[in-house]
Amino acid sequence: MDKVWLKRYPTGVPAEIDADHYSSLLDIFEQSINTYSDRIAYINMGKSITYGELGTLSSQFAAYLQQGLGLKKGDAVAIMMPNLLQYPVVLLGALRAGCTVVNVNPLYTPRELQHQLIDSQAKAIIIVENFAHTLTDVLAAVPIKHIVLTKMGDMLGLLKGTIVNLVVKHVKKMIPAYHLPTAISYKDAVAQGAGMTYQKPAVTGADLAFLQYTGGTTGVSKGAMLTHRNMVANLEQVAGCIGPILSPGKEFIVTALPLYHIFALTANCLTFMKYGGTNLLITNPRDMPNFVKELAKYPFTAITGVNTLFNGLLNCPGFADLDFSRLKLSLGGGMAVQKPVAERWQKVTNSRLVEGYGLTECAPLVTVSPFDLKGFNGSIGLPAPSTDIRLIDDNGVDVAPGEAGEMLVQGPQVMLGYLNRVEETEKVLKDGWLYTGDIARMDEEGFFYIVDRKKDMILVSGFNVYPNEIEEVVAMNEKVLEVAAVGIPNEATGEAVKIFVVKKDQSLTDHELIAHCKEHLTGYKVPKLVEFRTELPKTNVGKILRRELKGQ
Template identity: 50%
Template sequence: MSEGYLHSQYPGKMKASIDPDAYDTVLDLFNAKVTQYADKDAFSCMGKTLTFGQLDQLSAQFAAYLQNETDLKPGDRIALMIPNLLQFPIAAWGALRAGLVLVNTNPLYTERELEHQMNDSGAKAMVVYAGMAATALKVQSRTAVTRIIVTEIADQHPPLKRLLVNTVVKRVKKMVPDYDKTRTTSWRRALQKGASFSYRPVQSGHNDAIVLQYTGGTTGVAKGAMLTNRNLIANMLQSYEFFGLALEDGQEVVISPLPLYHIYAFTVHCMVFMYTGNHSVLIPNPRDIPGFAKELSRHRFNCFVGLNTLFVALCNNESFNKLDFSALKLTVSGGMALTHAAAEKWHMVTGCQINEGYGMTESSPVVSFNPPGFTQLGTIGIPAPSTEVKVIGDDGQDLPSGEPGELCVRGPQVMKGYWQRPDDTAKTIVDDGWLLTGDIAVIQADGYMKIVDRKKDMIVVSGFNVYPNEIEDVLAGHPAVVESAVVGVPSEKSGEAVKVFLVTNNAISDDELIAFCREHLAAYKVPRLFERRESLPKTNVGKVLRRELRTPQ
């Protein structure tokens, strides 16, 4: 199905195609927009707001620090391991301005996960939240990382509040394990040093990778998707065509609870709303629903970017139900499937429909979206401008509308490839640029699409990808586990939950298994549902049949 086939439904509003060459690099975009919107609010967090002009100044200071106080060179990788704090956009744009490649890194990673990502990316520096500094230091000697910059939660706030908040987090809430400060550089020291130098502009190439975004792809092996200037500019402009049906440039307040280190939030808040000059309110801990609702009460917000589990949790909170939603014009859903129940409850509570989209890390990420005002609940909308989609059968042949098959995508947002993994790239991007998504979809006669199944076994827990192979590998290291198989099961709380079917050689409790997994896996990957079996169903060549395990007995 060719690009632009549906967009004529929105004459004068939505373009059928975009120009991915409108800006040569994201820095050209950044320079234009921080000038155009210099006095507009860009990001807020915990009561502190940065204008676009201040973001320009602070990111230049960080870039100058990287250029003058480290041995980092353009093209080197730098990992950002920061939750939703003001430090994230400053560090991200500062690193890009210094010509570095961003490696967005989950602050929930264990030592094992962090070590793999640092070694695979070859990152030479890290900017980490203080709560993860001890973990970063433990893995440093086994990686190429030479510089660790540590930031505390309130480092961008005025002195008194900074001292109070950072002390409470460290001393009262005990959220910052002790670490050797002599082996790190403080964030504030880095900015102070940078202020004494002049930033030297650096330009990357249009097709150069500037972000390594890690994903399991269609397997459990974490790989870095190489996203280029062109990819990110294209997806920004594609998303803008959808968002522009509901939002005005330079006028909107956007609630931002999803982690900026995730490609969905990164593209939306650091790219699209940079382009439009809109104001993103960062939520550091969206799991604290009462605190989240209290923060929302301080803002007259126009847009909310979230996912299914968050919508459900908020709608079940009494304080949230009492908020003023009269200014809310757009709610964006992605990262995991949106349920009818969650969408209907959100609409009832807020008066605003949820617009669901679909994407992958490998597509920067947006592939499709429900145009505001033209939503079809239960679908993932229509393809983004300048995006082609098709579905294919097991034989690789194209299928007609209405027939389920593997969804394939082609467009300027499709990644350059996997970092240093040409074989994996060749298996994922085939036949003149088609990206194999691994998801089974139906393209309706009207062009809207539905995801009906998944070809891969990936589990999505609260928007985070969990890969069964990784958990099975960890469990295989326990002496009591003979074999295991991991599947996803429905969960009201997290969309899906991780369940393990296992064969053991002696008695072991669920709690012991959970504790063992916690040593090796991020919290959202740790299974809590276990079922013992005498044996696991297998094919005649010994492959475990996960599909049979998913089917209730």
């Protein structure tokens, strides 16, 4: 496929980037820490830290991992917390120690957490107290040797931090009982690290930076191996796409999506750190009234989110009254941005809501709408610099211009493969191309449009939900004979999970099944609808046909 999109690139956007511009993420961190030392790097719950403070704290935490815990280059370190000031400190600390970061969704059930910790062979975990009970349930079965425990208010100062921690524990009762006797507190870890010497490891682009977990069509969560070179390349690609409109040391980005998600990790945390920007961390974006109150305090220049987040803000009282005079970048990803939401966003904020497309396997950016696009066009934009895309039919032949085909991606941001899963890797990485499983078409200017998903993946508020995983959990209930999970349209979340069930025991109820799912699945994966059937449609070899159920 000819790179026709290059002709549509705005002025200043390069056709290619240098994936080896920095030898590793560590070079980018040190450059920003030194260049922007006095600038505020992160704000959370009214408390801020500068780049200089971030550098000192992350260095102390890195020293603790190296000297205090004896972790070596390449050891996996899990981080399990929402957006708090501690997150960037431990994230940078782990990477600066030469460790591989394993981001963990704090809402995971014990079953999901156990799989990820065993699969990644994580030696240490930094976890917020609110979710310590989940770790307690699986500790005997996982390889974790070291636990660093933090509290919500640990970086908010003595008075405010103490109040927040008391309210969280005793007023809101958000901390279920747990038992982690060998855990060390985050504050003690940093304090001990302050008395130790940090030694910068010899990290290269080939070393693993992240094991970023994604679901799979088999229902098994897989660790995408993202190297430092993958991440540096994607940061250079992001810079190539939006760099012409960013002012180093002057940007202020709203980070409501969780940093454990690859979108916010790259687009917010790492990109704006590279530019010396300020990240406003929102711990609980579902509390829209308080979210809007936070936004009112700061003159933000950029915001990222998923369609549901933008829609929620538009429908929250007071949002339309905010000052948007400095807003220059509103970026939607994770799920399709809906045209009514994009048009209303532009009307209210006077800022275009541009859409991008990415995959965990691509660190994640693949395409993004150009910054000079006048209005929403329904596309996922143009391929990023140094990114090539092919569209093929079921026979592996490139489709004609304008026709739909499976999207294949090639570029320096594409992962090494899935950890310990050779067969799964070989299914998606062939002859240097990543097979995305997404069906797309390209117009004459080089804009790409997602038509459908080849996979049966369900997209709930930007999070991947895989039917096989849902079906496996539902089938654990002894009253279930057969089950099929599909995604159905949902105004609030884009899609919601619906299950079709054939009963083995006629006493089975939908309430019973949903309660069962809540015990074993993260909230967004739990089915919203249950429909009982006497039989499910199948192929001639007995495979259940989900597609026939999708429109029912």
